[in-house]
Amino acid sequence: MAITAGGNLNSVPSSQKQTLSTNYLDFTGTTDNTWAQQYLPDLMEKEAEVFGQRTISGFLSQVGAEEAMTSDQVVWSEQSRLHISLIGTVITAGSTNGTFTVISDIDGNIVGDGFTVADHGVRTNDIVLIASAGIVTQCLVTDADTAVIQVEPYDKADLTGHATGASASRLLVVGSEYAKGTSYNDGNFAAANSRTPANEPSFKAFSNKPIILKDYYEVSGSDASRIGWVEVSAEDGESGYLWYLKAEADTRARFTDYLEMAMLESVVGSNSTVVDTSLGAAADSGVGTQGLFDAISDRGNVTSGITGVNAATDLAEFDAILAEFDNQGAIEENMMFVNRSTSLAIDDMLASMNSYGAGGTSYGVFDNDEDMALNLGFSGFRRGSYDFYKSDFRYLNDKATRGGINAAATSAAIRGVIVPAGTSSVYDQQLGKNMKRPFLHVRYRASATDNRKMKTWTTGSVGAATSALDAMQMHFLSERCLITQGANNFMLMK
Numbered sequence: 001m002a003i004t005a006g007g008n009l010n011s012v013p014s015s016q017k018q019t020l021s022t023n024y025l026d027f028t029g030t031t032d033n034t035w036a037q038q039y040l041p042d043l044m045e046k047e048a049e050v051f052g053q054r055t056i057s058g059f060l061s062q063v064g065a066e067e068a069m070t071s072d073q074v075v076w077s078e079q080s081r082l083h084i085s086l087i088g089t090v091i092t093a094g095s096t097n098g099t100f101t102v103i104s105d106i107d108g109n110i111v112g113d114g115f116t117v118a119d120h121g122v123r124t125n126d127i128v129l130i131a132s133a134g135i136v137t138q139c140l141v142t143d144a145d146t147a148v149i150q151v152e153p154y155d156k157a158d159l160t161g162h163a164t165g166a167s168a169s170r171l172l173v174v175g176s177e178y179a180k181g182t183s184y185n186d187g188n189f190a191a192a193n194s195r196t197p198a199n200e201p202s203f204k205a206f207s208n209k210p211i212i213l214k215d216y217y218e219v220s221g222s223d224a225s226r227i228g229w230v231e232v233s234a235e236d237g238e239s240g241y242l243w244y245l246k247a248e249a250d251t252r253a254r255f256t257d258y259l260e261m262a263m264l265e266s267v268v269g270s271n272s273t274v275v276d277t278s279l280g281a282a283a284d285s286g287v288g289t290q291g292l293f294d295a296i297s298d299r300g301n302v303t304s305g306i307t308g309v310n311a312a313t314d315l316a317e318f319d320a321i322l323a324e325f326d327n328q329g330a331i332e333e334n335m336m337f338v339n340r341s342t343s344l345a346i347d348d349m350l351a352s353m354n355s356y357g358a359g360g361t362s363y364g365v366f367d368n369d370e371d372m373a374l375n376l377g378f379s380g381f382r383r384g385s386y387d388f389y390k391s392d393f394r395y396l397n398d399k400a401t402r403g404g405i406n407a408a409a410t411s412a413a414i415r416g417v418i419v420p421a422g423t424s425s426v427y428d429q430q431l432g433k434n435m436k437r438p439f440l441h442v443r444y445r446a447s448a449t450d451n452r453k454m455k456t457w458t459t460g461s462v463g464a465a466t467s468a469l470d471a472m473q474m475h476f477l478s479e480r481c482l483i484t485q486g487a488n489n490f491m492l493m494k
Helices: 059-063 243-265 273-278 292-299 315-327 340-351 402-408
Strands: 064-069 074-079 085-091 099-105 126-132 135-143 148-153 169-176 203-208 211-220 301-303 333-338 380-383 386-392 416-420 423-428 433-438 440-445 455-460 471-484 491-493
Touching: 059 064, 059 243, 059 333, 059 440, 074 471, 099 169, 203 471, 211 243, 243 292, 243 471, 292 301, 292 416, 292 471, 292 491, 301 315, 315 380, 315 386, 315 491, 333 340, 340 386
Parallel strands: 064 440, 301 491, 333 386
Antiparallel strands: 074 203, 085 099, 085 169, 099 148, 126 135, 126 169, 135 148, 211 471, 333 416, 380 386, 416 491, 423 433, 440 471, 455 471
């Protein structure tokens, strides 16, 4: 009987007792004889967490709220300004001794289609201030039926001296004056009008739509039951020697970050038929959703800083921010979420206010000695009637997220965002009453049947078998959008 030895048997004879590569597996995997290294390495089983906390989510949970929705669109209304202030063009003389042609309101919105008194709100017998070219003139309105408002100065012959260029003048209604024994229609120079109309409150309506986000992780049944030599851990605290535990946890953590990043960065599609058709929508149907940065750029305020490099590196820049907030809602408390360079620039700016710290060694903890830690940072400050609380925004610092994008496109870099800390009163359609909500909140799709805030489910044959697939699939889904109310109170720092 013949016996044939296998070609890969470890049976090479040796004339001496010694360790040979043919007798061991190659630990480095550089030969076919794996574990060829005869000396056992000092194995560090724990995977090193060299990037610290890798997730960036948490910003929206600090400054906003989350609420359910049951529609494809969220519509909300915001108050208009209480007082009537217009931008327009002055003609020094007209049928009276001056006219003011309305172009828009002070926020740049075109006032109505026909520019009647019902559109711009100025009425006959109103007292108005007209300002331009360093001159302020108090006038009485004598006719306000169209966009061309006839005025009569109180204390001068006409509006000579005012700037006559387009959009060069500002008009503000400060009151009214009527003759004794008159009604609203008396003194109206327009014969067609029977009476002066009443001003009705107006509002602005805005809308946003949710987007569907998906991701999944898959591991075969064989790999799910295979143990590794590296002990892995994840941000959610899960650890062990099964690699799929880390892979699934990383997919979940990355998807959670996507939920926040999409709410910050998304824009509404326009004139992009390729994107529309790729998503199964009609051309120019407005796919996408409006994220925070786009909402502030569209309806809020943007500052590029005095230096043009870092925002808010000079106290004068904060004074300009304060002046703009005075023009808007004047919300006292504001949160600043900024990147590292801007955070340090603000610290240096505040430190320079200390006359005893010429060398920068006494700010922070102002009574320093050799046994005390030197605090070279500030968490907040008050300027005028505003409080600013500063916090680092990891998303703007991390090279793998917006930090890397900022480095590649410095001219369009986002250095931070200033978010009001107040609430707004809005009408809740589900509850049927007014509710106080943060200016910033996430709406997610949910009903009694399905909650799509953060939906997770498992399919496959691993564990609880649901299909013939010899694998485990972890699915993640969310449908949501961000509502940015009162964007005029936000500031984007570029």
